[in-house]
Amino acid sequence: MPADDQQIPSVWARPRREREQPVLNRESIVAEAVRLLDEEGADNLSMRRLGSRLGAGATSLYRHVASKDELFELAVDEVYGELPLPDAGEWRATATEVARALRAVILRHPWMAAKLGEAGLAYLGPNMLRQSEYMLSVFETAGLSLEEADQAVSTVTAFVLGVSTSEAAWLSMVARSGQSAREWAERLWPAAERAVQDYPRLRALYAAQRGDDASKTGQDAFEYGLERVLDGLQSRLPEK
Template sequence: MAAKSSKRSQRTGASVPEPRGEPPLSLDRIVATAVELLDAEGLDGLKMRRLADRLGSGVMSLYWHVDNKEDVFDLALDSVLEYRGTIGSQDWRADVLHMLEDWRASMLRHPWSASLLPRRALGPNILARLELLSKTLSGAGVADADLNVAIWSLWNYVMGATITRSSFDLSDADRASGQQRVEHHYPTIERSGLLLDDDWDGVFRKGLDFLLDGLAPR
């Protein structure tokens, strides 16, 4: 583990000469290209040879900057989860809502991230996001004894909503067919039009309001 940390510190900002016509190979360029590859081909599409080909590099050159493919996964994941927003509106709910909507939007732009995040060590960007969220909730009056429950409840909500949205792929015809199947047998679902509701953003925000209502200090 110590060797890995040392290697990262040595490689930061370093570049390795590449064939003429190619930009210098750097950690930032490797991570950005890995994100592009993951966006295009998903988790199974990230192979070191394929990544090197996209970079116009030799595979061995990558190892001046990263330890292995798992390292690339960690770096790519943390890269797309960086929070670049600002808070401090004096409205804690608005700040929390912005942070969580941004988190969900980031994962929807990079669908592989939602399934990868629970399986990886948390990187500095997601930890900074969680710290900011914790600080905001604490400042709003959420007791320290309840803070972990609050954070994990919001985490689970964002992750569940994101994974459901990214994997739910029903056409309008599928929805209509499903609605017909519930008629006369599942009256509450029929009445609410559950299977016809595709307002993903509105549902996410309203559900988050329900959660924040429960977190609001009494």
Template sequence: MPRDTLTREQIVRTAVELLDAEGLEGLNMRSLGKRLGSAATAVYWHVKNKDNLVILASDEVWNEVGLPDLDTVDWRTAATSMATDLYAMIARHPWLVMAFASQPLFGPNKARHDDHSLAVYEKAGFVGAEADQATAAVFMFVLGSTLGLSASVSVNRRLSHGGGNAQALVQEAMTQATEIASRFPRLRARLDSYADADYAAAPEKSFEFGLQSVMDGLEERLTTRLHR
């Protein structure tokens, strides 16, 4: 694709596709240029460097998180919807977890999301710094909940690129982890209780349970304040 027909929007969309397929470690200008059918040097006319491209790509995916109309839903419904959308978005783009850990991420789409989050918790009754704290508490819960998924995707990709049977290698590692876990009484009881239990897997509906527990805690703080 010639330089004069290449757009930043095309580059960013293709970068997201490459990141989804190869992860943060697989993103480079040469691979991106190949996907675009363009020379890597042409990409530099539109983005400064890889870090800049990661910022642009990460901001692009924030568009996937819905922003509920606060005039039609209560704060808890809105907060739960946004957190659930965020979890699903990161699950689709697990490279984002590593990106958060490697550099500051910012942009208009993320800022729009963050601003709406503050509006949600201000509607609930949190004021000033408390609104920021409530927003951060939910965000950190969601981000932490995606760590296992992100790590699993990264490990499988790394094993696949290293040759051999990735599934067999992962299974071998899980077998070793299960053998170690069986030495401890509570973990052994859990493994014995469920024939197909995966030591590393969280129980079904763990995200929903955790999110509602966080929401319960925030609501309790508001209720306590009203009765002081």
């Protein structure tokens, strides 16, 4: 009989270590950072907290990512990778599809809207560069010069970010409340109605919107604004 302490030469017989050091790379770090941001928000992202989720020390993370600012750049570009590059088609339909997709990405990752402008040189990330090059080609093919195509892309992106930032802030507030969007809106509504009593146009709007689905209202407002932005860009195209 072998001694009790004699090692049996099999992986299945060897006790598993409680915390084996994971194999870290930039991809796994960024993927976990995005999950942390989605679940806990930007204020709770730290290298120590991220390392804890990965079962590694913060020092190990710094071998792959130099700072938290770099981590934000990488996280923003990672999320941009979710955007589609539709098959080439009519410019307006393509711009609409990409704008809707960008809004959807921001609403899935509410932290992104506030951090996008703070993320240093995030626009040099491969996913953002690929998306920018693609959208430039869409507007250039439609008939704009490269310079004006760049302005058109910036205009559409600025509109989507402006609208989606407010929507993302609302979603974050609802999530923190622990209630559904409808429950939270009903809780806020009396205070909002009292606040607009001296403003007849706002009072009429609030009364008309009472009980509306906030997500549908947001979608309708987004679609209206996007159509008007694209109407303006269409007026800049050469006549055929």
